Amino acid sequence: SQTIHQWPATLVQPVGSPLSLECTVEGTSNPNLYWYRQAAGRGLQLLFYSVGIGQISSEVPQNLSASRPQDRQFILSSKKLLLSDSGFYLCAWSDGLAGLIQYFGAGTRLSVL
Amino acid sequence: KQEVTQIPAALSVPEGENLVLNCSFTDSAIYNLQWFRQDPGKGLTSLLLIQSSQREQTSGRLNASLDKSSGRSTLYIAASQPGDSATYLCAVQYLFSGSARQLTFGSGTQLTVLP
Numbered sequence: 001s002q003t004i005h006q007w008p009a010t011l012v013q014p015v016g017s018p019l020s021l022e023c024t025v026e027g028t029s030n031p032n033l034y035w036y037r038q039a040a041g042r043g044l045q046l047l048f049y050s051v052g053i054g055q056i057s058s059e060v061p062q063n064l065s066a067s068r069p070q071d072r073q074f075i076l077s078s079k080k081l082l083l084s085d086s087g088f089y090l091c092a093w094s095d096g097l098a099g100l101i102q103y104f105g106a107g108t109r110l111s112v113l
Numbered sequence: 114k115q116e117v118t119q120i121p122a123a124l125s126v127p128e129g130e131n132l133v134l135n136c137s138f139t140d141s142a143i144y145n146l147q148w149f150r151q152d153p154g155k156g157l158t159s160l161l162l163i164q165s166s167q168r169e170q171t172s173g174r175l176n177a178s179l180d181k182s183s184g185r186s187t188l189y190i191a192a193s194q195p196g197d198s199a200t201y202l203c204a205v206q207y208l209f210s211g212s213a214r215q216l217t218f219g220s221g222t223q224l225t226v227l228p
Contacts, residue, residue: 006156034215043117043220044202059215090156100145100164100206102216104156 002027006091006105013112019064019078021108023091026072030096033074035066038088038107050074051096086112115140117205119219126193127227134188134222136203141181144206147216148177148188151200160201161188193226200224 003026013019025031035047046059048066056066063082067075074091091105116139126132136146145164149157161170161177163186169178176189190197200223204216 036218044204044216044218046215046217049215088154092157101147101159101162103159104149106156107154109154 002093002103004091004093004103004105006108008108009106010109011111013081013110015083015112016080019076019081019085019110021076021089021091021110023074023076023105024072025093028072028093028095030071031093032096033068034092034094034102035074035076036090036092038090040087044090048076081112083112086110115205115207115217117203117217117219119201119203119222121222122220123223123225125225125227128193128195130193130226131189131191132193132224134190134201134203134224136186136188136219138184138186138205138217140207141184142208143181144208146177146179146186146206147204148175148186149202149204151202151221153199157202190224193224195226195228197226198224 006023033050036044037047038044048058050056050068053068053071064078089108092102094102118137120135143165145162147162148160150160151157161172163170163177163179174191179186200221202221203219206216
């Protein structure tokens with residue numbers, strides 16, 4: 001069966017520090033991968049998605065970047081965090097062919113102070 | 114702009130009551146619509162997926178309907194229980210959502226079922 005792992009679960013970082021959130025998927029090949037952000041009182045916003053290794057599409061211009069160094073690994077990064085980067089970050093995957101249902105990780109709560 | 118709206122933002126009901134959550138979308142050219150559940154501080158769990166050619170889907174006490182022409186979907190929860198308390202999110206996969214079939218989410222309805 002397929003599983004998705006996201007870490008860390010919570011993170012407190014000072015403004016201006018770097019960020020690296022990691023997401024890995026097991027039990028499937030060539031998945032579509034997604035990074036979402038959920039800010040307080042707001043809906044889920046798609047940040048990045050990837051249909052293959054090294055292929056990253058950005059939905060919203062921002063202080064963040066994403067990379068997919070391996071088929072089932074998706075990384076969200078920032079060189080210098082801003083206060084506005086605080087939020088709940090969710091990674092998700094879907095089947096690369098059918099892509100109907102997205103399966104979500106448990107999320108990372110990021111607080112930038 | 115393709116948007117998804119959920120009303121109400123919050124709902125509180127006594128245990129045992131039947132309830133309806135609403136979702137509306139601006140563009141009828143959809144591939145499918147999904148309802149998710151999110152517990153506080155947790156990820157999302159897919160509840161029901163309705164393909165654009167379908168009118169409804171059922172799973173246990175949950176029934177989701179889809180009316181593409183009016184741009185609406187409802188999630189009906191029968192005989193609500195305190196364990197149903199969570200935020201319910203509606204998400205639409207639009208036809209022209211790109212190769213990765215991105216989802217457009219509503220902002221959710223926070224449901225509280227009182228014992």
